[in-house]
Structures are given as C-alpha cells and as structure tokens.
Amino acid sequence: MDVKKILADVEAKNPGQPLFLQAVTEVLETIEEYVAKNPKYDDNKIIERMVEPDRIFQFRVEWVDDKGEIQVNRGYRVQFNNAIGPYKGGIRFHPAVTVDTLKFLGFEQTFKNSLTTLPMGGGKGGSDFNPQGKSANEVMRFCQAFMTELFKYIGPDTDVPAGDIGVGGREIGFMYGMYKKLACENTGVLTGKGRNWGGSILRPEATGFGGVYFVDHMLKKIGKDIKGKTVALSGFGNVAWGAALKATELGAKVVCISGPDGYIYDEAGIAGEKIDYMNELLQTRNNVVAPFATKYPTAKFIAGQKPWEAKVDIAMPCAIQNELNAEDAKKLIANGVQLVCEVSNMGCTADAIHELQKAKISFAPGKAANAGGVAVSGLEMTQNAAHLGWTPEEVDAKLKQIMSDIHASCVKYGEANGYINYVKGANVAGFIKVADSMIELGVC
Numbered sequence: 441m442d443v444k445k446i447l448a449d450v451e452a453k454n455p456g457q458p459l460f461l462q463a464v465t466e467v468l469e470t471i472e473e474y475v476a477k478n479p480k481y482d483d484n485k486i487i488e489r490m491v492e493p494d495r496i497f498q499f500r501v502e503w504v505d506d507k508g509e510i511q512v513n514r515g516y517r518v519q520f521n522n523a524i525g526p527y528k529g530g531i532r533f534h535p536a537v538t539v540d541t542l543k544f545l546g547f548e549q550t551f552k553n554s555l556t557t558l559p560m561g562g563g564k565g566g567s568d569f570n571p572q573g574k575s576a577n578e579v580m581r582f583c584q585a586f587m588t589e590l591f592k593y594i595g596p597d598t599d600v601p602a603g604d605i606g607v608g609g610r611e612i613g614f615m616y617g618m619y620k621k622l623a624c625e626n627t628g629v630l631t632g633k634g635r636n637w638g639g640s641i642l643r644p645e646a647t648g649f650g651g652v653y654f655v656d657h658m659l660k661k662i663g664k665d666i667k668g669k670t671v672a673l674s675g676f677g678n679v680a681w682g683a684a685l686k687a688t689e690l691g692a693k694v695v696c697i698s699g700p701d702g703y704i705y706d707e708a709g710i711a712g713e714k715i716d717y718m719n720e721l722l723q724t725r726n727n728v729v730a731p732f733a734t735k736y737p738t739a740k741f742i743a744g745q746k747p748w749e750a751k752v753d754i755a756m757p758c759a760i761q762n763e764l765n766a767e768d769a770k771k772l773i774a775n776g777v778q779l780v781c782e783v784s785n786m787g788c789t790a791d792a793i794h795e796l797q798k799a800k801i802s803f804a805p806g807k808a809a810n811a812g813g814v815a816v817s818g819l820e821m822t823q824n825a826a827h828l829g830w831t832p833e834e835v836d837a838k839l840k841q842i843m844s845d846i847h848a849s850c851v852k853y854g855e856a857n858g859y860i861n862y863v864k865g866a867n868v869a870g871f872i873k874v875a876d877s878m879i880e881l882g883v884c
C-alpha cells in the first residue's frame with residue numbers, strides 16, 4: 441500500500457475536509473505495516489474501497505420557530521460501510537456539523553463498531569441545527585422535520601441511528617415518535633430510546649462507564665490501580681457524566697470538568713450531589729460551569745482555559761474532536777500525567793498523540809475507549825429484535841466483557857517493546873474484520 445499516494449488521492453477527492461483526512465491518515469499510517477505483510481488487502485484494493493463512503497444523503501430541514509419564522513437547516517446521513525452489519529452510528533446536532541465532520545465520524549465508527557465484536561457497520565448523521573437556546577417545542581419541531589426526511593433511508597436492519605452531541609433521550613424520543621408514525625412500525629430503528637418504549641437499561645451511562653472500564657484495563661496492564669487516581673474530564677455531557685459516576689465508584693477522584701466558559705478544579709472531588717448539580721447546569725445553563733465554584737467552596741473556576749493544565753494522573757477528553765492539542769499534551773506530560781484516554785471521538789490532535797506516545801504515556805483512542813456506547817446500542821438492538829429487556833446486571837456484564845475484549849485486541853496488535861500503541865492496535869484489529877468481510881463479500 442502506497443500510503444502517501446492514497447492520502448494524496450483522498451485529499452484531492454475530498455477538498456476542504458480536514459477532519460476526514462485526519463481520521464483517514466491516522467488509520468492508514470498505523471495499518472500500513474500489517475497491510476504490507478498481507479498482500480490480499482492490496483490485491484483487493486481494500487484501502488481504496490474503505491476510504492469511500494457507501495453513500496451520503498444530504499437534505500433540507502425546514503421548520504417553524506416559536507416566533508413563527510421559518511428556519512432552514514441542513515441534514516445528513518453518511519452510510520459509510522455495512523460489510524459486517526447494518527449501518528450504525530449516532531446523530532449529531534451542532535452548529536459546526538458539516539459533511540466533513542460526519543465523514544470523519546462515520547469512518548471512525550466503522551472501525552469502532554468492528555472492535556465491539558457485534559455485527560454493526562459504520563454510519564453517522566446529523567445537522568448544523570444548534571439545540572442551545574431552543575425551546576423544547578422548537579427542538580421537537582426540528583427533530584420531527586429531520587425525521588420526515590431521514591426515515592426514508594433508515595430501518596432496523598439497514599441503518600440504525602442513535603444519539604451523539606446535541607442528541608440525547610429527549611431528541612431520540614421526538615425522532616422515534618415521528619419515525620413510528622411515518623413507517624407504521626415499532627422496531628429498533630433508533631437506539632438510546634426511553635426505557636418505557638424499547639430502550640436498554642444502561643445505554644445513557646454506557647459510553648462513560650465503558651471508558652472507565654477501559655482505563656481500568658490500561659492501568660492494570662502497566663501494574664497500576666485506578667483507586668486514588670485523580671482524573672480530569674472535559675465537558676459535562678452524557679459521556680463525562682457516565683465517566684464521573686464510574687470513576688468515582690471505582691475509587692478515583694474526579695477533580696476537573698469543563699464547559700464552554702472554562703473549567704472547574706475541585707480538590708475535594710466531583711461526586712454525589714455535585715454530579716447531580718452538574719446535570720442541572722447542563723440542562724438549565726447551556727453547560728456553563730462557573731456557577732459550580734460559587735456553590736461549592738472547594739472548587740475553583742478557571743475562566744477560558746482547558747482542564748489539561750491541571751496536575752492529574754488521568755486525563756479523559758469527553759467533549760469534542762481535537763479538544764486536546766500538542767501544547768495541552770506537553771502540559772499534561774510536564775505535570776506527570778500517567779494515562780490519557782480519549783472518550784470523545786478523535787479528541788486529540790495527531791500532534792498531541794505523537795507527543796504522548798513519544799513520552800511513552802499510555803494513550804487510548806476514542807474508537808476503542810468510547811465503544812461501550814455503541815456496544816450497548818448493539819445490545820439494545822438485540823433486545824428489540826427479541827422483544828425483551830435485560831436486567832442491569834446482564835447489560836453491565838456484557839459491556840464489561842466487550843470492553844475487556846476490545847482492550848485485548850488493542851494489546852494483541854499494538855504491543856511492541858513493552859509499550860502498547862493502542863492507536864495501532866485498535867486500527868489494525870478494527871480493520872481486519874471489516875477488510876476480510878469485504879473480501880469474502882466480493883466486489884459489490
């Protein structure tokens with residue numbers, strides 16, 4: 441495989457799509473060696489086929505706001521690769537969403553879903569709609585308008601969307617309600633549903649819980665224990681919430697969380713009712729974290745900065761892509777960080793990853809560490825198909841096993857000279873299953 445040539449082609453064919461190029465570059469650079477040793481992949485032009493999404497839908501979403509004014513947004517669904525199962529992946533509502541964002545996410549999702557051990561292909565969708573500052577009725581009207589178009593392209597055995605940034609249980613409810621009305625069916629076409637209408641227990645917690653289970657495995661692998669470790673999380677959405685709950689439960693101390701206005705450092709730890717208060721801020725104050733320091737005297741608010749300048753043992757970016765750059769990585773290293781685990785998708789820039797790897801810091805990519813979310817989505821699909829629901833113990837045991845298997849796959853393909861390159865391990869392991877399936881399925 442000529443990585444340089446393929447990347448030049450990808451760049452030429454996808455102008456103005458830096459995120460997609462970043463995601464593809466990371467994968468190709470880390471699977472190059474494996475592909476070179478296995479000529480069947482080149483013979484079958486697997487890489488060239490894998491970097492091209494199966495198809496992309498783009499559509500106009502029009503809706504009426506509370507003032508009676510017509511609004512126009514753009515909606516998308518990227519069906520990236522369905523070699524191993526129906527397209528599966530979230531929907532993101534965020535003003536910065538472009539086709540570039542969703543192509544990078546759909547590409548990542550293909551590898552992530554392969555790692556989960558479940559039969560799910562990769563897809564991603566979303567809109568540039570900004571839910572912040574919108575009333576519940578506006579969000580409902582938008583979700584309904586979005587689904588009137590999206591429903592044509594999805595189905596319980598073809599493409600199963602879920603939530604992502606800006607899309608939680610409420611939005612899934614509004615979208616599922618409209619899908620059900622249009623399609624005249626009650627099936628597992630979306631995951632992350634409410635418990636009363638087909639959702640799986642633990643789906644809201646799954647991404648954060650899975651991330652912490654993964655961190656626990658990484659620490660054990662280097663002879664360390666999560667108990668007593670200080671943790672910096674970024675953001676405080678669904679992902680950071682689950683991570684804060686599980687990290688605390690396992691004996692770590694979460695000292696940082698962040699919002700668009702800055703970050704909180706609380707030496708006493710952010711646990712219990714403080715986590716409930718964060719959720720309140722999330723719902724009522726558009727994620728700002730400053731009021732947290734007014735309410736809790738042990739907490740300091742640092743305006744306009746990122747939590748990566750704090751001295752912590754473990755850093756877990758939980759917000760959005762490229763939220764941790766090389767400068768941040770250098771600060772973490774200088775402060776003695778022991779482990780960095782992406783829980784957001786592509787949370788670190790390529791330069792940040794290189795800094796961490798150069799310093800031999802244990803680093804995990806989002807596609808491995810945050811796969812617990814989509815894995816429990818896969819379990820929700822299974823429960824829906826069987827028309828039953830499992831207990832929290834059953835779902836948690838399966839989630840734990842999946843995170844353990846993903847960790848083992850990363851170690852299998854990423855360990856060399858006493859250091860585990862989790863990026864390489866995740867990419868190679870994710871690649872093999874999809875690539876081999878594509879070969880077995882023929883050129884079609």
Ligand code: 2IT
Pocket residue numbers: 528529530531552600601602603604605631785810811813814815817
């Ligand atoms: O990035 C992700 O894995 C998700 N947003 C969850 C996707 C899913 O289908 O549950």
